[in-house]
Amino acid sequence: MTYQTILFELSEGIARLTLNRPERLNSFNAAMHAEVQDALAALQRDTSARVLVITGAGRGFCAGQDLSDRLVAPGGAPPDLGPSIERGYKPLILALRRLPLPVIAAVNGVAAGAGANIALACDLVIAARSATFIQAFSKIGLVPDSGGTWILPRLLGPARALGLALLGEKLPAEQAAQWGLIWRCVEDGQLTAEVDTLARHLAAAPTRGLARTKQAMLEGWGRTLAEQLDVERDYQQELGHSADYAEGVAAFMEKRVPHFTGR
């Protein structure tokens, strides 16, 4: 597939996906949905990928749905948003959550509407100090989608989650980090370097273990402690047979740096 709305590359275990409609703050249209889904499906198949970095081109990360596709002419029929969610945002969020490798959101600027919640669906969110997160949905009569109503109360508690969702105010990156909504806020000029360092670190890490860690934590919210202990047992049983576990133990005992292959 030739991409018109994203940039996508995979090199040395690091996949980089850049939302690339800067003139519309990288908002999503149908083509971008199809292209992002295609890229994520390619990553599912490509075992050389060890980490994914998602960012935005230009001054924004993503402004959610492209609203120019939603303008209703006077007397025209309102759009059916259900199919758009079902075919676009829902599979996108689930694909990010299910990708068996760590996903970094490098939030270079404003992340609004679904754009904010796509960032929050990533495993590690690093934002530039000038970036903001906006649950813009309330400004146009919608509900936070792309997992917003699920993740915000879990990460922030109901008071802050409802404040953000009902008011649609800008949450600065630094406050998002202080509230525990994102991993880190860094100086604007440091974002690329910090993300590169983190991506290189993760690309050399034991990928299968990280994938199971992500899965256990994300799926654990719906389980009892006893059920979760069973899941941990099963994952340890599986990972105990991995090449990376053998390498990790050997490297520790030999007092050397491990060389993980992601297998």
Ligand code: T3D
């Ligand atoms: O429809 C469905 O399928 C249901 C799913 C919905 C999911 C959603 O995401 S709903 C929420 C949609 N997003 C928004 O409501 C955010 C709209 N954008 C904004 O509120 C502001 O643009 C920002 C706060 C994000 C940034 O403000 P600012 O002042 O930095 O930039 P700007 O001047 O508003 O935007 C720059 C350009 O991008 C501008 O175009 P222009 O005037 O230079 O030609 C603006 O129209 C365009 N743009 C920004 N966001 C969108 C957009 N164009 C289309 N759709 C957008 N979402």
